[in-house]
Amino acid sequence: MSALDTTAPETRVAGRPAFRLGRFSTVRRPARVLITLGVTAALFLLFCLNIGRGDYPLSIPDVVNVLLGGGSRIERFVVTELRLPRALTGALVGAALAVAGAVTQSITRNALASPDILGITSGASVAAVALIVLGGSGTAVGLLATLGTSGAAMVGAFLTAALIYVFAWRGGVEGMRLVLIGIAINAMNIALIGWLLVSATITDVTRAQLWLTGTLAGATWTQVWPVLAVVVVLGTATLALSFRLNAMRLGGDTARSLGVNVQRSQAALLVVAVALAAVATSVAGPIGFVALAAPQIALRLTRSPEPPVVASALTGAAIVVGSDLVARTILPVELPVGIVTSALGGPFLLYLMIKANRKASV
Known part of the structure; x- marks a missing residue:
């Protein structure tokens, strides 16, 4: 073929097709998008079921009608004042925990790393329980009393995370040591x-x-709006740092070769993860195993090499909303949602440990 032949076919590079919008570019993954949309649909279904079940039952079309501004006066009161704040709080808490888990698992490159396993959640619990039990006696607890239980839990989570980071530091932070x-x-x-x-x-x-x-239980609109604001801001920050997160998933040397300041990026992402876990715990208490299981379930659903942030958030929200539905309506006695998530997460933790042990043996 002549070098001057302008009819030569276009050269194509093997790989996934790219999508570009200005300075932003990504890789097209239609299957992952479809699975993420499926998880979104499942979350919406569980959300409507959770709102509709109760002493005053509503069908899914009735719930959707009320959410769109219709319905009778009693239906609007039941949905918007009694049940919607609880369902929204559950979805936001689940999303926050899942994103926190996805970040910590990606940084440490360990499927067992999550805020509840690393001690961040229990650190929040120590501060909250100390405030409840000691009732403001003592200088330190007296300072926490001015913040309330939610504020004390956030302080405890950040102090614990700082302590872990200092102890794990040795010219840098290595995943297994952390x-x-x-x-x-x-x-x-x-x-x-x-x-x-x-x-x-x-x-x-x-x-x-x-x-x-x-x-x-007892979730109100006064809790929904702060959590929503934090999840939106920190979730956006996580997506903005996603390039650095993806680079660190390849290892420290590879990330440095791509121009990523590993320690600085690692610290920033850990702050975001701790803040998300702290806010979720301060609102609903320590809801166990969501941060551990949701990223791993999303990883398997999307067949991604590492926990995907958006799919993890949607999966975590679905887990908490679905567990709350089970705890409220299916069991003979209403239970706290944390009991249901722990009952479901315990076997999943055993599965991850057995799988990790088999991989190490091979």
């Missing part, structure tokens, strides 16, 4: 919570134990 130190801190936090409960009165123990199980 996980091992986090597990040790988590064990000490659990022991401290046990000591606080043993030394408390039965009334304070009851209040603390209810908070420790993780519950959405």
Whole structure:
């Protein structure tokens, strides 16, 4: 073929087709998009079912009608004032925990790394239980009392995360060292919570134990709006840092060769993950295993090499909303949502550990 032949076919490079919009570019993955849309549809279905079930039952079309501005006066009251805040809080808490888990699992490159395993959630619980049990006595607890239980939980989560990061630092933070130190801190936090409960009165123990199980009962609009704002802002920040996160998934040397400041990016992403986990825990208490399971389920659904952020958020929201539906309406006695998620997450943790053990053996 002549070099001057302008009819030569266009040269194509093997690989996935790219999508570009200005300076933004990504790879087209139609299957992943379809699966993500399917998870979104499942979340919406569970959301409507959760709102519709109760002493005043509503069908899914009735719930959708009310959400679109229709329905009778009693239906609007039941949906918008009684049930919608709880369902929205559950979805936002699940999304926040799932994104936090996806970030920590990606940074450490370990499927078992999540805020509840690393001790961040238990650190929040220590501060909250200390405030409930000690009732503001003592200088430190008195300062926490000015913040309330939610504020105390956030302070406890950030202090625990800072402690883990300092202990794990050795010219940098390595994933396995961070996980091992986090597990040790988590064990000490659990022991401290046990000591606080043993030394408390039965009334304070009851209040603390209810908070420790993780519950959405009593959720109101005053809780929804702050959580929504935090999830939107920090979720957007996670997406903005997604290039650095993807680069770090390839290993520190590869990330540096791509121009990523590994330690600075790692610290920024950990701050985002801790903030998301802290906000979720401060609102609903420690809802176990969502941050661990949701990213791994999303990874398997989308067949992604690493936990996808958006699909993880949707999966985490679906897990919490679905678990709340089970806890409220299916079981003979209404239970806190954290009990259901822990019952479902325990076997999943065993599955991940067995799989990791088999991979190490091979």
